[in-house]
Amino acid sequence: MKYYSTKNPSKKSGFRQAVIQGLPTDNGLYMPEYIPLLPKTFFGSLTDISLQEIGYEVLSHFVGDEIPASELQNIIDKTLSFDIPLIEIKENIYALELFHGPSYAFKDVGAKFLAQCLDYFYRDADKKCTILVATSGDTGGAVAAAFSQTKNIEVVILYPSGKVSDLQEKQLTTYEKNVTALEISGDFDDCQRLVKSAFLDNELRDKIQISSANSINIARFIPQSIYYYIPFKVLGAQQTVSFSVPSGNYGNLTAGLIAQRMGLPVSNFIASSNRNDAVPRYLFSGTYEPKPTIATISNAMDVGSPSNFQRMLNLFDNDHKKMIEVIKGYSFTDEETLEIMHQVYQQYNYLLDPHGAVAYGGIEKYLQQSSLGEIGIILETAHPCKFMDTVKQISKENIMPDTAHEFLSKEKKSIKMEPDYDAFRAFLLES
Ligand SMILES: *Cc1c(COP(=O)(O)O)cnc(C)c1O
Secondary structure: OEEEEOOEEEEEEEHHHHHHHOOOOOOOOEEEOOOOOOOHHHHHOOOOOOHHHHHHHHHHHHHHHHOOHHHHHHHHHHHOOOOOOEEEEEOOEEEEEOOOOOOOEOHHHHHHHHHHHHHHHOOOOOOOEEEEEEOOOHHHHHHHHHHOOOOOEEEEEEEEOOOOOHHHHHHHHOOOOOEEEEEEOOOHHHHHHHHHHHHHOHHHHHHOEEEEOOOOOHHHHHHHHHHHHHHHHHHOOOOOEEEEEEOOOOHHHHHHHHHHHOOOOEEEEEEEEOOOOHHHHHHHHOOOOOOOOOOOOOHHHOOOOOOOHHHHHHHOOOOHHHHHHHEEEEEOOHHHHHHHHHHHHHHHOOOOOHHHHHHHHHHHHHHHHOOOOOEEEEEEOEOHHHHHHHHOOOOOOOOOOHHHHHHHHOOOOOEEEOOOHHHHHHHHHHO
């Protein structure tokens, strides 16, 4: 399998290069040069095979021969190593709970697959590779957990001091060995600026090998397509099923589109957003107008200008009509999101997190106008314990998982630093 840049389709890279590089040098995004159609017999067998076998059947096409079969199976087994249950909320609406991994959010699968692939690529390297990540809270925890066992890869996480929750901070600062947390006295933009400066510093890059664990890396976004097979595995492949995806950067939804192109019989995708609604507005009007980011209670989806929209357009040949046949869009204010959380808790005793609540709003609106007698699945992307400030307005239940208490009881280890590039550069060269 080769990957081309959305900015220049004639320039192609293999899987390994695309993963190590993350982004093509022309600032486009990598896309697979074709999407394989899987055999009907495979879809007929979903109820009988394991999730790891499904993962292998899907992902082996994208990896090609750049990782040997037994290694890839091993990588997939490690990636899909926690429960992903499908919970019935009410008749015809189910939650696919993607938050039972180490950081309690769905990004664990993508981060783990990327970490395992890079671990394989650098296993016998003579040079170490350093992954730089700026985080506003959530991504850093998934990346730290995913890379905590890798051998030739160091991880440096930059986070804004005092601007992440207690649990998030402990998820960044309590790993041993190869994961270092830099506590920057500034905001997320300062962290991101330091990382960007390092990538533009050719002199630094001659001295150390740096890479990113950015969410637009193909190894983070493609494995997410496995999620969409699970309801068919549990309920049977003959059902009519639509998915509501709480979306920010649209990596998760794009991965669903890939599953559908491979033959998974998904009826519709619902792009559910908070007030950062560039994609729902595009679906409605045909005009794409990204706007500055607005802060909301579903803050992992606070993305004004989603990167993966380029990939979505690409999959539909830039044709608005084709896209709206498959994707419907709805957006919700914070007030509406809280109201949904409240109602679903009162009526069905299911505690949604704010992101899952946005997805729930989307699937309800969609099912009201659909005449197909469909089953609606929401992707529940985060454990409600990650958003206690909001969730405690809905329920006083004690929902902290034991492993979260473990994190909270560990000692924080961070290195404090001013948002100053020379200091950051000196740190990278020393370590
Ligand atoms: C990242 C994230 C999202 C948005 O996913 P995208 O792939 O960026 O659209 C939704 N919910 C949670 C909890 C997240 O962490």
